[in-house]
Amino acid sequence: MRRVISVILLLIVALGITLCLLHIPFGVPxxxxxxxxxxxxxxxxxxxxxxxxxxxxxxGFDTLGEVTVLFVSAIGLSAVLASRRKKTAKEVEPxxxxxxxxxxxxxxxxxxxxxxxxxxxxLTPGGGFQGGAVIASAFLLIYLGCRGRGVSETxxxxxxxxxxxxxxxxxxxxxxxGGHYFLSNFLPKGTLFSLFSAGIIPIIYIAIGxxxxxxxxxxxxxxxxxxx
Amino acid sequence: xxxxxxxxxxxxxxxAIAASIFKDLMNAVIASCLVSLxxxxxxxxxxxxxxxxxxxxxxxALVTAVFVIALRRTNRYEE
Numbered sequence: 352m353r354r355v356i357s358v359i360l361l362l363i364v365a366l367g368i369t370l371c372l373l374h375i376p377f378g379v380p381x382x383x384x385x386x387x388x389x390x391x392x393x394x395x396x397x398x399x400x401x402x403x404x405x406x407x408x409x410x411g412f413d414t415l416g417e418v419t420v421l422f423v424s425a426i427g428l429s430a431v432l433a434s435r436r437k438k439t440a441k442e443v444e445p446x447x448x449x450x451x452x453x454x455x456x457x458x459x460x461x462x463x464x465x466x467x468x469x470x471x472x473x474l475t476p477g478g479g480f481q482g483g484a485v486i487a488s489a490f491l492l493i494y495l496g497c498r499g500r501g502v503s504e505t506x507x508x509x510x511x512x513x514x515x516x517x518x519x520x521x522x523x524x525x526x527x528x529g530g531h532y533f534l535s536n537f538l539p540k541g542t543l544f545s546l547f548s549a550g551i552i553p554i555i556y557i558a559i560g561x562x563x564x565x566x567x568x569x570x571x572x573x574x575x576x577x578x579x
Numbered sequence: 580x581x582x583x584x585x586x587x588x589x590x591x592x593x594x595a596i597a598a599s600i601f602k603d604l605m606n607a608v609i610a611s612c613l614v615s616l617x618x619x620x621x622x623x624x625x626x627x628x629x630x631x632x633x634x635x636x637x638x639x640a641l642v643t644a645v646f647v648i649a650l651r652r653t654n655r656y657e658e
Contacts, residue, residue: 402629468632476628484636491644567641574648 397540397549398473406478407552411534415518418562422515425566429504432577446496454496461489469560473549479556483563490568494575507569514562521551521558584624591617602657604650612643 380386388405396404406414445451465485472478494501522534529537534551541548591614598610615638622631 400629477632478629481629481632481636484633484641488636488640488644491641567637571641571644571648574645578648578651 393543396536396552397543398552399544400473400475400478402476403473403478403552403556404549407473407555408534408536411522411555414559415522415534418515418518418559421563421566422511425511425570428570429573432573444498446498450496454492458489458493461492462486465489465560465564469557470546470553472556472560473552474544474546479559480563483560484567486560486564487567487571490564491571494572501572501575502565502568504569504573507565507572510565511562511569514558514560514565517558518555518562521554525551580624584621587617587620591621604655604657605647608643608646608650611646612639615639615642 388401388409392401392404393399396408398404398408446454465482467482468477468485469479469482472482490502525535525537526533529535534555536550536552538550538554540550547553594610594613594617598607598614601607601610615634619631619635619639622628622634
């Protein structure tokens, strides 16, 4: 009986969603702002990746909020898990040789890929969030392959705080020096397609990359430490 | 092209249904990881490489790791 009811409910929900989606024209621009970004974005921000120019420059304040959400969730996780902390230096059994060697071989490569994605955020697809997640997955590999090794909690906390601080300081400097709004692009834009271009965008993306990478690596490390 | 996308969506649907049916939760986690991975490939086909990167790194790698860690603390099999 419950199954029948749940299936009927699901069908009703599916019907509702279908009816809603039928009325939304896909691929048709509903606002003018997207066109503006596509046409003027390169000149106004100096970044060839339009997604980055929107995320960091036009909507930089929203990104600060996003980063803050991640920060608060990391703090909340460590607050929940901190109550049952008893540092018993238990002897962990080492991982197998294949896993250990593979992790040692792959770790610098993945780290390098993450750094590449972060640094080239304003030129090619990717950026601070994606590169930070890649770096965190490199640390996940270390936690799995080299048992007992990893980053200390203090170091991840310091790194993520520094990243957030750089973000806010650059934004406030833009407010004071450049324009009349938070996170205005006050540095010279440089030439398109070169690594040192787009003003504050690379600086902020590097800060975000450090912040996201250390936060996610800290979360994973804390969970793994807790599960042992 | 359209054939590849259809195939990918089919595999994605099958693994999504499988993830909810499996009694062995480790298999369910791997199936949901597959869903994320195919979603990342589809994002790439839809010309959203930024989203594809984030989906591949977070959805397929980190979330799966968190689920596996959670399974180590709890029961592997659903009653």
